[in-house]
Every structure is written in structure tokens, then in C-alpha cells.
Amino acid sequence: MKRLLLLAAALVAVLVALPVTFSSGHPERPTTFPNPSIGHVPAFRSSGPSIVVCKSDSGKRLKREFAPRRYHRALGLRLVQLKRCKYRDIQAAINHAKSNYRILVMPGVYKEIPSRRIPITPKKCSDQNRYFAVTEGYDNVNARSNDPPVRANFRFQHDCPNARNLIAVIGNKHVTADTNPSPAPPCDRLCNLQITGMGLRPGNVQIVGDRKKMDVIRVDRASGFAIRNVLVQEGAFNGIDGVQINGFHFKDIIARFNQNYGILTFTAEHGLYERIRAYGNGDSGVYPGSSPKGCSPANGYGNRRYGIELRKINSYGNTLGYSGTAGNSTWIHDSQFHDNSTGLSTDSFASGHPGMPQECAKWENNRFNSNNLGIFNSANQKYCGNTPFAQRKPLTRVCPQFQVPEGSGIIIYGGNRNLIRNNRIYDNWKSGIRLFGIPAAIRGENDPSKQQDTSNGNQILNNSFGRTASGRRAPNGHDPLVMHTGDITWDDEGQNNCQQGNSSADGPVTFSDGVMPGCPGRPIKAFANGALGRDAPCAAWDPKTMPRPPGCDWFDVPSRPK
Numbered sequence: 096m097k098r099l100l101l102l103a104a105a106l107v108a109v110l111v112a113l114p115v116t117f118s119s120g121h122p123e124r125p126t127t128f129p130n131p132s133i134g135h136v137p138a139f140r141s142s143g144p145s146i147v148v149c150k151s152d153s154g155k156r157l158k159r160e161f162a163p164r165r166y167h168r169a170l171g172l173r174l175v176q177l178k179r180c181k182y183r184d185i186q187a188a189i190n191h192a193k194s195n196y197r198i199l200v201m202p203g204v205y206k207e208i209p210s211r212r213i214p215i216t217p218k219k220c221s222d223q224n225r226y227f228a229v230t231e232g233y234d235n236v237n238a239r240s241n242d243p244p245v246r247a248n249f250r251f252q253h254d255c256p257n258a259r260n261l262i263a264v265i266g267n268k269h270v271t272a273d274t275n276p277s278p279a280p281p282c283d284r285l286c287n288l289q290i291t292g293m294g295l296r297p298g299n300v301q302i303v304g305d306r307k308k309m310d311v312i313r314v315d316r317a318s319g320f321a322i323r324n325v326l327v328q329e330g331a332f333n334g335i336d337g338v339q340i341n342g343f344h345f346k347d348i349i350a351r352f353n354q355n356y357g358i359l360t361f362t363a364e365h366g367l368y369e370r371i372r373a374y375g376n377g378d379s380g381v382y383p384g385s386s387p388k389g390c391s392p393a394n395g396y397g398n399r400r401y402g403i404e405l406r407k408i409n410s411y412g413n414t415l416g417y418s419g420t421a422g423n424s425t426w427i428h429d430s431q432f433h434d435n436s437t438g439l440s441t442d443s444f445a446s447g448h449p450g451m452p453q454e455c456a457k458w459e460n461n462r463f464n465s466n467n468l469g470i471f472n473s474a475n476q477k478y479c480g481n482t483p484f485a486q487r488k489p490l491t492r493v494c495p496q497f498q499v500p501e502g503s504g505i506i507i508y509g510g511n512r513n514l515i516r517n518n519r520i521y522d523n524w525k526s527g528i529r530l531f532g533i534p535a536a537i538r539g540e541n542d543p544s545k546q547q548d549t550s551n552g553n554q555i556l557n558n559s560f561g562r563t564a565s566g567r568r569a570p571n572g573h574d575p576l577v578m579h580t581g582d583i584t585w586d587d588e589g590q591n592n593c594q595q596g597n598s599s600a601d602g603p604v605t606f607s608d609g610v611m612p613g614c615p616g617r618p619i620k621a622f623a624n625g626a627l628g629r630d631a632p633c634a635a636w637d638p639k640t641m642p643r644p645p646g647c648d649w650f651d652v653p654s655r656p657k
Contacts, residue, residue, distance in 0.1 A: 124228045124246045126362040127277035128387045128449060129318065129341035131402060134365040137321045137344050140289060144196050146188045149180035150203030157202055160295045173293055177201055185290070185302065186210050186262050194286040200325065202294040204301045210257040211305045220247075220255035227251065249274045252315050259309045261330070262302065264288055266317025266340070279316060279339040279362065287319035287342075297326050297349045297372070304329035304353070306485040310336040311353070318342045328352050331484055333359045334376075341365055351375045354484045355496050356382045357413070360403065362449055368405040377496040379418035379440075380410030380432075385448045389424030390455040390512065399455055401426035408432070414470065414495040415440050416463075421450035431462045436470055437499040438463040438523065443509030443549050446539035452549050454511040458518060463504035464569070465522040470495050471650035476642040498636035500525055500649040502572055509533030509549035516556045519564060521600070524572035524653040526581045526607065527560050531627045532588030547620055551589040554614060561600025570600040572656045581607030586626040591616040 150156075154177060161170035176199055182188040184207050188198045220226045228248040247259055253270050256263035268284040292300030302325055304311040311330040314320045318341040326349040327334035334350040337343055337360040346369040350357030357373035359382040360366060366383070373380025389400035401424050408430035410416035416432030417439040419425065432438035443452035470493050479487075479494030487494070500506065502525030507513060509532060520527045530553060535545040560582040561570040571582050582599050585592070587609030593616030597604045608626040632646035643650065 123338065123361050123385075124248050125275050125447070126339050126385070126449065127275060127279050128362050129339060129364045130278040130281075131364050131387045131389075131400075134318065134341040136365055136367045136404075137287060137289075137319045137342050139291070139321055139323060139344070139346070140197060144193070145176075145199050146182065146192055146196060147176055147180040147199045147201065148182045148185050148188045148205075149177055149201035150183060150205070153177060153180070153201035153203050156294070156299065160202060160299055166295070173201070176293070184209055186257060189262065189264055189285070189288070192285060192288060194282075194284065194288070197289045197291060200290060200292050200300050202292075202299040204303060206303050206305070207261045210261050210308070213255075213257045215258055215307065217255050217258050220251050220258060225250065226254070249315065252313070256313075257308075260313040260336075261304055261308050261310065262312045264312070264314045264317045264320060266315060266320075279341070282316060282318035282341070285317045288317060288321075290322040290325070292324035292347075294324065297324050297347050300325045302327045304331065304334075306354075306487075306489075307331055309333065312336070314338070314340055314343070316340065320344075321346075323347045325349075326351070327357075329489065330354065332356070335359070337361070337363050337366070339363065343367070344369070346370055348372070350380065352490050352493075353377070354494075356380075357410075358382070359384065361385050362387075364402045366403045368403075368408060370407045371405075371409070373408070373410040373416075374412040375490065375493055376413040377494050378413070379415035380413045380435075381405060381408055381416075382418050383422050383425050384419040385421045385450050386419070386423045386425060388450060388454060399457070400424060401457065404428075405430060411435060412468065412493060414468075414493065414497060415499060416466070418442075419453075419456075420445045421448040421453050422456055423450050423454050425456045427456070427458045428460045431464075432504075433462065433464045433466065434468060435466045436468045436495065436501050437503040437506055438466040439505045440499065441507055441510050441513070443533050443535075444538055448538075451538055451540070452509055452511060452533075452535070453513075455513065456510070457514045457516070458505070459514070459516040461518045462564075463518060463520045463523065463527075464563075466504055467502045467522075467524045467652050468493070469501065469652045471498075471501060471642075473643070476638060480639040480642060495638065498633055498649060500529065500630070500633075501651065502526070502653045503529055504571065505529070507531070507550065507553065509537075510553060511549055512552040512554075514554050514556070515558060516554070518558045519562075520558055520582070521561050521563060521571060522569040524655055526584045527571035528555065528582070529584045530592065531586045531630075532623050533627075547589065547622075549589065550592060551620070552591040552616075553589075554592075554616075555583065555594040555597060555611070556614070557596040559598055560604055562598075568600045570656045571605075572653045581605060583607070583611060584626070585609040585611050586623040587621055588623040590618055590620040593617075 321344040352375035504523040584607040593614035635644040
């Protein structure tokens with residue numbers, strides 16, 4: 096036992112000393128959660144006050160898209176709506192909207208030229224003390240991130256909404272001296288705003304970032320926000336960014352080739368991601384991070400509140416299909432995470448993220464397969480490290496923003512009471528699932544009693560490993576350092592972690608490192624077996640200065656398992 100304690104302490108010291116953590120945490124201004132006891136997922140409305148936005152060629156596009164005879168009635172309705180068009184830019188319509196308005200966006204390419212002309216830091220909002228705050232993730236000397244240490248506060252977003260955002264929906268009219276009350280203040284402006292693309296498909300309304308402003312669309316404290324049937328691309332950080340919103344609905348969205356995240360929510364509640372297609376993003380396609388906790392230790396697995404739901408997601412060709420630091424009480428189902436570097440990640444790494452440690456997500460009836468993208472190769476990393484985002488060839492290159500183990504289906508680096516049930520996990524050439532406990536000191540929690548607060552109570556039930564839906568054998572890979580197959584790679588940390596009812600391509604589920612017991616699992620906490628230590632060198636990754644850390648085996652795509 097003493098040797099294991101020393102090993103854990105040494106690992107903490109090594110990771111804290113390295114220049115970055117291997118976390119996909121999202122740094123944000125200090126935020127607090129909305130009130131979880133009120134609010135709901137908004138439904139899309141077809142009546143009520145509306146504003147129409149269009150381009151000069153919207154009529155031609157409508158007639159071309161709705162040309163088939165079966166669409167003639169829909170075309171007639173849209174042409175009538177088009178006659179009411181008064182705005183050429185979406186932001187102009189938002190500026191004239193009120194709460195409960197609908198903004199109808201006709202087919203076209205929206206570059207939002209007036210917003211592009213606004214400086215990133217206007218003179219009006221340049222006072223550092225008034226308009227900027229240390230980001231989440233920089234609250235102590237142990238925090239590390241490759242993002243700027245100072246972020247615009249809410250007052251900045253309120254007073255200069257288009258400085259950092261191509262399109263901004265800012266939901267609080269009154270800004271007091273305390274710009275971060277707890278819980279987050281209720282919406283009093285642009286509440287229940289709805290944006291609807293009026294094309295036949297999401298790609299018919301394209302909202303194109305300038306690759307300089309952080310977010311293509313930012314929704315900040317504007318609760319009840321709903322958006323559907325649009326494409327967003329090329330944000331310097333996010334395609335859609337929702338912060339401190341209570342009630343949101345993202346539906347029929349394409350989010351592609353944003354420098355970090357396709358669609359991200361942070362300290363948000365009562366939300367639904369639905370029918371999202373996300374690809375080409377440098378971090379993850381979808382990111383529901385720092386969400387409120389919805390279960391207590393006394394609650395069983397069938398008695399939970401899920402504040403954010405994701406369904407029918409198709410996320411591929413990203414560094415990560417899904418990620419969520421402190422992504423608590425999220426329910427992800429009937430979705431596909433494939434052909435990324437890693438399919439799904441949740442963690443308790445990044446300091447300052449509300450809701451630590453991560454807990455109580457449910458992933459069921461999903462497909463995690465073929466996550467062997469290979470974007471950490473030397474040529475790609477050299478290009479990415481030497482070419483700023485704004486100068487890269489558009490819509491062609493995926494540049495990883497965070498380090499992940501290539502060839503992994505699901506990775507959990509510090510999580511509790513997550514339920515992984517009835518999924519199909521195959522053709523991931525490194526690991527099907529990787530589950531590791533994380534010492535709390537890594538995220539700046541130095542209380543000795545918290546150092547084993549992950550990972551506990553995770554259940555892996557009734558999943559199919561190593562076979563496609565048609566029954567074709569497609570095994571998950573092996574870890575080259577331990578030389579045996581790994582449907583489940585586990586460090587033996589914690590208590591009540593268990594697996595049951597799972598099947599694998601060649602019979603019983605295969606394990607790398609610890610063999611996970613059947614449910615309900617081991618009731619007594621155990622220390623990790625040291626498997627995490629093999630990953631420690633990967634924490635030194637930096638896209639410019641350390642693209643290939645010595646001793647790290649994450650970045651080479653493993654060979655296809657036999």
C-alpha cells in the first residue's frame with residue numbers, strides 16, 4: 096500500500112510539472128450554473144412574431160431547392176415570407192428582435208460583413224479591469240491550457256457583442272457590478288429567441304466565420320434559445336457556443352471545420368442536441384461541458400435527472416467525436432461517433448470547471464467505431480503548428496487542439512457513476528474503453544480526502560465489442576506496451592466499477608491491465624495499478640514545441656488488429 100501511495104504522489108508531481116494537461120477542457124470566464132429547478136427544453140414554434148433575413152439570391156436558391164413538384168406548397172409559403180425580408184445579415188435581425196421572436200433565415204451564404212469589421216478588442220471595451228477576467232482553468236498555478244489566460248467577461252459580451260462573435264445573442268439587459276451571480280441570472284432580453292433556416296436542408300443556409308472571431312454564434316444568458324436547419328463553419332474557437340443558458344434546442348445543424356468545437360455548451364441546463372452532423376473540428380464535434388449535477392450518492396442508476404440530452408448525433412472526422420470536462424448528467428443515445436481520433440471523452444482534469452468531479456452521464460444505444468483518424472502524423476502537425484488558423488486552406492485540414500490516444504472508442508479520465516449500456520464498440524485499434532482514476536490535485540484540488548474521488552461506480556453493461564451491426568468481426572485493438580487485446584483498459588482504481596453482460600468478437604470481453612469485476616463491483620476502494628503512468632509523457636504534448644513527446648505512444652495509429 097505504501098508503494099502505491101508513493102506512485103500516486105509521484106504521478107501527480109509529474110503531471111503538474113508538465114506544460115499542459117492531456118485534457119480537452121474548455122477555458123471560459125468564471126461562470127455559475129443556471130437554476131436547475133426551473134426551465135425546460137424549448138419547442139420550435141410556427142407562429143408568433145417573426146423577422147425575415149435574406150440575401151439577394153435567396154429567391155433563386157429557393158426556386159432551385161424546392162423545384163420538385165412535391166415541394167411546391169412549401170415553396171409558395173417561403174416566397175410569401177421572402178417578400179417580408181428587411182435584413183441582409185442575421186445579426187441585424189437579432190438587434191431588432193425582442194423576446195419570443197422568430198428569425199427566419201432564407202437560403203444563402205451569410206458572412207456577416209458588418210460584424211467582421213468590428214475590431215477584436217474595440218477601444219470601448221479595452222479596459223482590462225472592467226472587461227476581462229481570468230479564465231476557468233487558470234485559477235491556480237497548477238492549471239494548464241494552450242488557450243489565452245484571460246477571457247472577456249460578461250460585461251464585454253454585453254457592451255461589445257460582435258467583437259469576439261460573428262453573431263451574438265446576449266440575454267441580460269441589466270449588468271450589475273457583480274457580473275457572475277449564483278445562480279446565473281434569469282434571462283430578461285432576447286429570451287426564447289428562435290432562429291430557423293428556411294432552406295430544404297441545413298446546408299442551404301450557410302453561416303461562415305471569418306476564422307478570426309472566436310465564435311460564429313454565441314448565445315450568452317439568453318435562455319430558451321432554439322436554432323435549427325443551418326450550417327456553421329470556421330469559428331476561431333466554436334461554431335455555436337452556449338454559455339449560462341437555461342433551456343436550449345439545437346436541431347438539424349451541420350457544424351464543421353471550427354478550430355476547436357463544433358457545438359459547445361458550458362454551465363448550461365435543460366438542453367437538447369438533436370440531429371447534429373459535426374465534422375472537421377480540431378477538438379470535438381459536440382461538447383456539453385461543465386453541466387449541473389443531476390444525481391446524488393443516494394440515487395440509483397434508475398433515479399437520475401439528465402439536464403442535457405444528445406440524440407441522433409453523427410460526429411466524425413474530428414479529433415474527438417464528443418468531449419465534456421465535468422460533463423455531468425448528460426444522456427447520449429442513438430448516435431454515431433466514428434472515424435475520429437477518439438470517439439468520446441469525459442474527464443475531471445481541467446481546474447476551474449464548475450461541476451467537478453465528472454459524474455452520472457449515460458451513454459446507450461450508440462455506435463463508437465473506427466476512431467483511428469491519424470491526424471497526429473508528423474506532416475500534419477508540422478503544418479498545423481506553423482500555420483495560424485486564419486491562414487489554413489479552408490475546409491480541408493483538421494488540426495488537433497488537444498492530445499488524445501489515437502484509436503480509442505471511449506476514454507474516461509476521472510469520472511464517477513457513468514453508465515455505458517447497449518452500445519456497439521468496434522474497430523478502434525487501440526482500446527474500446529479506457530477508464531482511469533485521476534488524482535484531484537491535477538485539477539487543483541489538494542485536499543487529501545479528495546485524491547481518490549475518481550473513478551468510482553462506473554458500469555459497463557450489455558455492450559457489443561468487436562462486431563459490426565451486421566455481425567462482421569471488427570475487433571478493438573491492443574496496447575503495444577502490454578501486448579494483449581483491450582476491449583476495456585482499466586487501471587483498477589476506485590470502487591464499484593463493474594462490467595456485465597458484454598460480449599466481444601472472440602468470446603469474453605478482453606482486458607488490458609486490470610480485469611474489471613462483475614456488478615455491483617468491488618465495494619472497497621483500491622489504488623491504481625500504475626497504468627496511468629504510461630500516459631504521463633503524453634501530457635507534454637504541444638502542437639508547436641512538443642508534437643511528439645518522448646515515451647508517449649498516443650499519436651501513432653496502431654496497426655489494425657487481427
